[in-house]
Amino acid sequence: MAAAPRRSAPAKAKSAIPQVSWREPRPAPVVLVSGPEEVCAERAIAGIRDYLRAEDPSLEVTDVRADDYAAGTLLGVSSPSLFGEPRLVRIGGVEKASDTFLLEALAYLEHPQEGATIVLRHNGASVRGKKLLDAVRAGQGSGIEIPCLAIKRDSDKYDFAAGEFSAARKRIAPTALRALVSAFSDDVTELAAACQQLISDVAGDIDDRIVERYYGGRVETSAFTVADTAIAGRYGDALIALRHALASGADPVPLVAAVAMKVRTMARVAGSRESSGALAARLGMKDWQVDRARRDLVGWSQTTLGMAIHAVARADSEVKGASRDPVFALERMITVIATRTPFGD
Template identity: 40%
Template sequence: MTATGSGSPPPPLTLVTGPEDLLVDRAVAEVVGAARSADPAVEICDIAPGALQPGSFAELVSPSLFGEAKVVVLRGIQDLGADQADEVKRYLTDPAEQIVLVLTHPGGVKGKALLDAVRKHKPAVVDCPKLTKPGERIAFLRGEFRRSRRAITEEAAQAVADAVGSDLRELAAAADQLLADTEGTVDEAVVARYYSGQAEVSGFTVADLAVEGRLGEALQQLRFALDTGVASVLITSALATGVRQIGKVASAGRNTNELGMPPWKVDKIRRQARGWTPDGLTVALRAVATADAAVKGAAADPAYALEKCLVTIAGARSAPQ
């Protein structure tokens, strides 16, 4: 839920709950921004968790002699002492008109009595839950691009998440950097070039390009991956995974629930499966097995073995039954 609408003054009381610090900071910033839009001279008092001095809350929320507007942000109300919590409760029974109060709480049972008391006064509530599922982080990344009127493909967002990790601030920073350094829609090829040192991105990007029949791009990314230190065995592993997944999804038909794959991945592999036949998949798997043996010591030039494998896979994609 959003605390304020576009161009609207902020509500007098906002409660921001949840442990996701980045989302909490953004929710607070939205309220502050709305207050400044309504009155550029508004005073902002942002109190860090544990920094509120005993008895000082009443002073913070006291009306000004000249009626100036003020935003008071009180973070981490779960850590308030009993006397401080009572101050907040008393204020809520008779709030000042020119004061906008924002309270943050990470969730959980600590400070629940105060949290329940705040909710009784019907605040605008912004929930900031922890984004723990991969799909939630992908949605977050795509939302970052929509905020800037740009687009990133779901596959590219997955690649960024694989490269950066699950920390939301790091994901947001990665999105900001990609937005600043690129133009148009960000796809997997862009992400692979940008995060060239990440084996998971480079290896699987090579595999995706190969099974899609994009031989030139696959060869280019292969050389890039090898030059940046990606192990050859990671690339053959990714190729084997890519070919096998096409076979699994193709044979499953509409019954994909038992594959253990998220819907976005099933959709991606279905697109990749176009042009593949059972005979073609067999040829591709044999090529991967040959390349895997080569990079593990059966050939003098692993790079050549991998290039030959990519050529065979790209050719097998259109092989007749």
Template identity: 35%
Template sequence: MAPSAQLHLVLGEEELLIERAVSSIVAEVRAGGAGDNLPVTRLRAGDVSAAELAEMLSPSLFAEDRVIVLEAAAEAGKDAVALVQEVADEPPEGVVLVVLHTGGGRAKALAPALQKANARVHDCQKVTKPAERVDFVRGEFRALGVRVAADVVAAVIEAVGNNLRELAAACSQLAADTGGKIDIAAVRRYYSGKAEVSGFEIADLAVAGDRAGAMEALRWASLRGLHPVLLADALADSVHTIARVGSAGNGDPFRLAGQLGLAPFKVKKAQAQVRGWNPETISAALQVVATLNADVKGASANADYAVERAVEQVLELRSRRR
């Protein structure tokens, strides 16, 4: 076994990606001849002594392959760190060491040391940017052998939310239920309940000036029990996006997406929405959502009423755009 295949650094904090990385490493070792009986031991760096770790990482008497997964390595003690670095320089025969590290912590220096030792790095950083979520969903569909349009990817994210585990499950379920023929109608059909109460539909209708549609969607959301904070966040997100895109001026959505840290589909949608606004009404709408944020977090005695009033105010501002 090549040394680089014996040493792996799983770097980041995104749990789903970490699980997948570890699973792929174990599957690779098994496929390499270790078989299904491959021993896999998981240890937390803070719960195991240096002596116990040394025993685990020492060469096997019978040279049997095994995988050692060291979790929470960022919190490892000085002795454990020294031992891992020693093993990294010359991995024992048959031992595959998988180090899970956040990139910070008291053992922060361990991650770059393992990279210097030519560990195979698995990037599992938190997915926080909209563009990264778009890439993730597109990648999920691609892995399932399904090609979807950009607006379908956007619809899935708006309907399901930002949790990667839920997004992955939704992609898998949609691919299975539709036979791979996925359009926006299919997303709405299978996730209509969640999409209706996500808050994004209400926000889009409000900033577009669709009073009847926005108020009907808001009442459905209230009946289904969507928390006012989520509604407030969705409305604030739409208004802030319009403000940012509007101030950036016209331009290619893909170029602006990189400058603004937004997904291209979101920039394109905001460019269409901003035509109904001007700097004065956008400024006023920003004040409305700022007040709403405080209201739903305790400043108002009735958070549901505060949300309804804010939606009404945004609709009113949109109606006097000129």
């Protein structure tokens, strides 16, 4: 019997709307932010907000979840208000959209509201909402698309990091840039954070010495590994990770910064009963960051969290010159956080 012919995957329809770089976003009646790279998507959406707010500070910003959608919401938040302020509606989770949302979004494309900018975020994790995406790409709603393709290859990561410094008009030596990308080759989010930290912390040009000082031990042991094990209460593992990082050449300053970032996020999320999507939108975070912080908060109380914040602030001061023994300052911080008890001094 002859073998059945193989079915080839259907080709993606060619987009009829402009494709815009996530580094240079601009508003349109409908903006489709597509693709899996969340760092780029966040930058694009924030850029659209800043663009519109610069044009009119009275901009009304509304966040909507396509997967937890109440009928009539889209038309309600996009319709002109009494004073006619411009509206920005950011819609997340389109890859998990409800049937109700998809029907209303398709209807909206037929009659977009004047003065409204609708941003649709679809991460490509599913084919859900394909009819809506096809309609936007076909030109319905006078839209544009901002592709946020996955950054996987080393060359893509190098270009991404180079773009971070170029956008900030900051010079970094090519060898320093390669070292930085190598240190964060497994996580674009952390690479972006590292670039931004250097951009904000370093006054002049960035060379190999500065990257080595901040992130020299990152390839061997992640600062976030130290932070994660301490926050999880794994005291022994946290001390081992800390000592390994220091032995590998890690500088105390970024080690404290990694712990501080996670503790700060926990503090922002603590006590809130909002949904992950709503809280993330309000705090300018991602859903998964809220979910991770809530997992990290298991077993923590307001008292122990306050103790951790105090320990991090003290360590930050000491590793930046207030103490002659930055290693002891680090170990004391890790001890307080991992044991959730005051240090014996």
